Amino acid sequence: MKNLKNYNTNIAPTWCPGCGNFLVKALLEKVFAKLSLPKNDIVITYDIGCAGNMADFLDTYGVHTLHGRAVPVAMGVKIANPKLTVVTIGGDGGIYGEGLNHLITAARANTDITTIVSNNCLYSLTTGQTSPTTPKGAKTKSTPQGSLLVPINPLFLVKSANSKAWAEKAATQNPKQLEEKIEKAVTHKGFSLLDIEQRCVAFGKLLDK
Amino acid sequence: MTKAITVKVVGPAGTGIKTSGQLLAQILVDQNYYTHDYTEYPSLVRGGHNTHQVSFSSEKINAPFFKTQILFSLKPDHWQQHKNELEKNSLIFSDQKIEKKINSGKLISFPLSELVKKVGNPITANIICLGTTAFLADLDQKLSLSTIKKYFGQKAKDNLTAFKVGFDFAEKTYQKLKLKTEKPKKKIAKVLLDGNESFGWGFLKGKGDFYAAYPMTPSTGTLHFLAGKAKEKKIVVIHPEDEIAVASMATGAAFAGKRAAVGTSGGGFALMTETVSFCGIAEIGMVFYLVSRPGPATGMPTWTGQTDLLFAVFSGHGEFPKIVLAPGDQEESRQMGWQALNLAENLQTPIIVISDKFLGESIKSVDDPAKEKVVVNRGKLLKLAPKNFARYNWQPACGRSPRTIPGIAGGQFLANSYEHDQKGIATEDALVAQKMFEKRARKEKAALSLTPKPILHGSKNPKKLIISWGSTKGPILEALKMISGNDFGFLQVKTVWPLHPEIERIISKAEKIIVVENNQKSQLTTLLKTKFNFNPDRQILKFNGRPFFPEELYEKFKKL
Numbered sequence: 040m041k042n043l044k045n046y047n048t049n050i051a052p053t054w055c056p057g058c059g060n061f062l063v064k065a066l067l068e069k070v071f072a073k074l075s076l077p078k079n080d081i082v083i084t085y086d087i088g089c090a091g092n093m094a095d096f097l098d099t100y101g102v103h104t105l106h107g108r109a110v111p112v113a114m115g116v117k118i119a120n121p122k123l124t125v126v127t128i129g130g131d132g133g134i135y136g137e138g139l140n141h142l143i144t145a146a147r148a149n150t151d152i153t154t155i156v157s158n159n160c161l162y163s164l165t166t167g168q169t170s171p172t173t174p175k176g177a178k179t180k181s182t183p184q185g186s187l188l189v190p191i192n193p194l195f196l197v198k199s200a201n202s203k204a205w206a207e208k209a210a211t212q213n214p215k216q217l218e219e220k221i222e223k224a225v226t227h228k229g230f231s232l233l234d235i236e237q238r239c240v241a242f243g244k245l246l247d248k
Numbered sequence: 249m250t251k252a253i254t255v256k257v258v259g260p261a262g263t264g265i266k267t268s269g270q271l272l273a274q275i276l277v278d279q280n281y282y283t284h285d286y287t288e289y290p291s292l293v294r295g296g297h298n299t300h301q302v303s304f305s306s307e308k309i310n311a312p313f314f315k316t317q318i319l320f321s322l323k324p325d326h327w328q329q330h331k332n333e334l335e336k337n338s339l340i341f342s343d344q345k346i347e348k349k350i351n352s353g354k355l356i357s358f359p360l361s362e363l364v365k366k367v368g369n370p371i372t373a374n375i376i377c378l379g380t381t382a383f384l385a386d387l388d389q390k391l392s393l394s395t396i397k398k399y400f401g402q403k404a405k406d407n408l409t410a411f412k413v414g415f416d417f418a419e420k421t422y423q424k425l426k427l428k429t430e431k432p433k434k435k436i437a438k439v440l441l442d443g444n445e446s447f448g449w450g451f452l453k454g455k456g457d458f459y460a461a462y463p464m465t466p467s468t469g470t471l472h473f474l475a476g477k478a479k480e481k482k483i484v485v486i487h488p489e490d491e492i493a494v495a496s497m498a499t500g501a502a503f504a505g506k507r508a509a510v511g512t513s514g515g516g517f518a519l520m521t522e523t524v525s526f527c528g529i530a531e532i533g534m535v536f537y538l539v540s541r542p543g544p545a546t547g548m549p550t551w552t553g554q555t556d557l558l559f560a561v562f563s564g565h566g567e568f569p570k571i572v573l574a575p576g577d578q579e580e581s582r583q584m585g586w587q588a589l590n591l592a593e594n595l596q597t598p599i600i601v602i603s604d605k606f607l608g609e610s611i612k613s614v615d616d617p618a619k620e621k622v623v624v625n626r627g628k629l630l631k632l633a634p635k636n637f638a639r640y641n642w643q644p645a646c647g648r649s650p651r652t653i654p655g656i657a658g659g660q661f662l663a664n665s666y667e668h669d670q671k672g673i674a675t676e677d678a679l680v681a682q683k684m685f686e687k688r689a690r691k692e693k694a695a696l697s698l699t700p701k702p703i704l705h706g707s708k709n710p711k712k713l714i715i716s717w718g719s720t721k722g723p724i725l726e727a728l729k730m731i732s733g734n735d736f737g738f739l740q741v742k743t744v745w746p747l748h749p750e751i752e753r754i755i756s757k758a759e760k761i762i763v764v765e766n767n768q769k770s771q772l773t774t775l776l777k778t779k780f781n782f783n784p785d786r787q788i789l790k791f792n793g794r795p796f797f798p799e800e801l802y803e804k805f806k807k808l
Contacts, residue, residue, distance in 0.1 A: 048673070050673065077657070078660055079654065079655060079656060079657045079658065079659060079660055080654070080655060081654075082503075082504065082654045084500070087665070092674075094662055094664065094674070095662070095673045095674050098660055099660055100654040100659075100660050100661065101660075101661075101662040101663070101672075102499075102500065102503055102530070102662070102663045102664075103662055103663070103664045103665050103666060103674070104496070104499075104526070104665055105496075105522055105523070105526050105665050107492075108492065108493075108496040108522075108523075108526075111488065111492075111493040111496035111497045111500065112496050112497065112499055112500035112503075113500060114488075114497050114500065115458075115460075115496065115497035115498060115499060115500020115501040115502075115503075115504070115508075116500040116501065116503060116504045116654070117500075118458075118484055118486070118497070118500075118501060119458060119484070119500065119501040119503075119504035119505060119506045120504045120505065120653075120654060120655065122655070123504070123654050123655065140489055140490060140493070141489065141492075141493055141496075143489075144488065144489040144493065
């Protein structure tokens with residue numbers, strides 16, 4: 040079945056060499072194939088940011104939404120057609136910052152969608168500003184004197200919004216576990232959040248200061 | 249001139265003013281009168297000062313009137329706020345013993361507190377007034393009682409008693425005050441709907457199946473109406489966390505194949521404008537139902553104004569095609585409910601339907617919407633995807649390319665908020681970007697043949713041409729009925745964007761042109777100037793939260 044195997048648009052990704060998003064993309068495709076999901080039955084909504092730029096590289100139905108809005112768009116798609124597999128790809132800026140209200144609502148609604156967050160604790164596409172998960176005191180480009188805010192804990196937030204929601208962590212350093220968790224998140228019936236710990240290869244060093 | 253009678257009930261919130269007004273309208277419609285009501289209420293739940301008036305006639309009636317013939321004050325002194333609505337023969341019923349001399353009208357001692365004791369239920373004061381009204385207006389008592397029975401169902405008992413108490417008291421006491429009314433000559437079979445419910449009906453008839461809204465006066469009526477119908481009609485009606493989510497969810501639903509609409513007022517629409525823009529570039533067709541109230545900011549939540557025309561027309565960052573429709577009355581609110589859905593799928597771009605509190609929340613006797621025949625047009629929606637499907641194919645001269653929805657094999661595409669190529673893939677290529685801008689812009693041209701055309705009411709070759717849009721239609725039509733002669737025409741702009749060239753043809757023939765708007769800056773004038781390089785001779789504007797009434801427009805028109 041042609042529609043099963045190749046989830047690629049054959050456009051070369053534009054991420055920095057060594058970026059964790061290559062792995063997230065590859066594993067997502069692998070999980071889709073393993074689950075035998077026809078690409079016409081998958082809708083991926085992408086936030087704005089480096090992770091969201093995956094939009095051009097995957098050949099399923101997709102919506103590259105406005106910043107922060109990938110989750111409510113995914114909810115709209117799933118409510119409109121529950122037969123579809125609906126996944127959101129975004130970063131910590133879009134999902135935990137601009138769109139945090141939507142994340143909480145999706146968890147409360149327990150809509151059967153999967154939100155995958157490439158969490159590198161930075162706004163990276165805009166070249167390195169503080170994000171909702173940046174450690175307090177980190178000297179980023181928008182906080183040269185050190186970030187004043189304590190970081191949020193997205194898993195706690197989602198679980199406290201709805202204990203029935205699925206929320207777990209993984210890291211790009213551990214590809215095997217990441218693959219298992221992506222599969223679990225996608226197959227979970229109800230809302231799922233997979234927070235993927237990543238390090239930005241271009242601006243991550245800001246966090247070391 | 250329409251021979252109409254206006255009955256108004258006033259008093260604090262929470263005394264059943266709205267119920268008695270709606271019930272009076274129902275009684276009248278059941279006895280073949282035409283009605284148009286109008287309510288005023290502050291943004292609170294108890295206390296304050298509420299009004300509900302019903303203007304009715306044996307002929308068609310397009311607007312509520314300013315002058316009140318029968319005024320009920322549920323608490324003494326509330327009537328004093330309405331002195332300027334009285335005329336020589338107006339009757340004011342108030343529970344006070346001394347009959348004061350007033351400049352206009354007659355103050356009648358109306359022992360409401362005593363009558364309520366007869367019923368034994370203090371919350372039936374409003375229905376007692378209704379009984380008195382029925383006697384004064386020479387309505388059929390038996391038919392009226394059957395309407396009340398139907399309206400209240402199990403809870404009818406006290407209300408039936410109250411109606412009889414009010415009717416009998418009036419029969420004994422107010423024989424001489426009985427009004428001369430013109431009886432309806434034929435059966436009219438009308439139903440009562442406000443603009444918001446009408447829009448909801450249009451949405452249902454047009455096979456709308458996804459409606460999202462966050463409560464905001466004066467648009468909430470549509471959310472309530474559709475939420476009540478959702479189960480029976482098997483549609484999705486949803487109240488998300490904020491207006492940004494409302495609009496975002498609806499884009500997801502529209503992308504996935506639903507006929508989607510959202511409802512809000514100005515402040516909520518402000519939050520939705522990013523989505524208007526997104527729909528523009530991603531070519532997602534959905535409907536924004538915008539029911540205005542006077543801003544800026546929170547403004548006056550429960551009052552009216554046509555203050556968001558330019559905001560709607562210019563909403564959303566960037567350049568993209570957009571349609572803005574303006575229903576003039578409850579019937580047009582219904583029609584535009586389904587027309588907007590058709591346009592959304594046909595043109596694959598945001599469609600805004602702009603109404604206001606006056607139209608959205610005023611109830612009128614209208615044709616039964618359940619019987620309306622409606623054409624559902626889904627535009628270029630494919631069932632099968634062709635080989636090498638390109639969702640944003642820029643070949644079509646009309647700018648509209650065939651689309652797929654998720655589930656269709658081979659139809660995968662990316663709906664992109666970034667500029668994109670014909671497959672939806674992001675691009676910054678100069679040539680591709682320009683071609684995409686041009687493709688989308690061609691849809692605005694295509695829209696001119698699909699959107700409702702302007703309508704010229706009154707004289708076909710008017711010397712004096714009134715131009716207006718939206719809810720001013722009814723008051724203007726009633727004002728023109730009062731004027732003798734054939735000098736006046738009224739050009740109703742139904743599609744306020746893009747403006748139809750027919751407007752230019754009609755204005756070029758008139759000697760004097762007057763723009764009427766329920767706003768301060770005459771926003772339609774700005775559009776007409778921009779599009780046709782034209783300045784009206786006069787503007788008649790009102791911007792105090794109240795709608796125009798026929799009488800005040802007549803006074804202004806006759807001096808033109």
